[in-house]
Amino acid sequence: MATGHRAGRPRRRTRARLRIGLGISGVQGLYRAPAVGHAWQDGCVSIGRIAWLVTALLCVLAAVILLVSGYQGYAAVVLVVGASAAINLL
Numbered sequence: 001m002a003t004g005h006r007a008g009r010p011r012r013r014t015r016a017r018l019r020i021g022l023g024i025s026g027v028q029g030l031y032r033a034p035a036v037g038h039a040w041q042d043g044c045v046s047i048g049r050i051a052w053l054v055t056a057l058l059c060v061l062a063a064v065i066l067l068v069s070g071y072q073g074y075a076a077v078v079l080v081v082g083a084s085a086a087i088n089l090l
Helices: 047-069 072-087
Strands: 018-022 028-032
Touching: 047 072
Parallel strands: none
Antiparallel strands: 018 028
């Protein structure tokens, strides 16, 4: 005995399957699962954001090195530049 939609044909899978769950009103019923986008959209971080993050981290590292070397003024300037780069991440 076939369990598919039509005897002899396999059941086709759809992107948005029907599932049983609780709705907003709390009544159990059928709803559609949200459609999934393309794989390249998952967890996408722009190149510009990565560049600002690397710039901010390098400025913090340079400021620490300058501070340890005794250059407090230069360390403060580089730290402020890093903070201004980090603002672009917000």
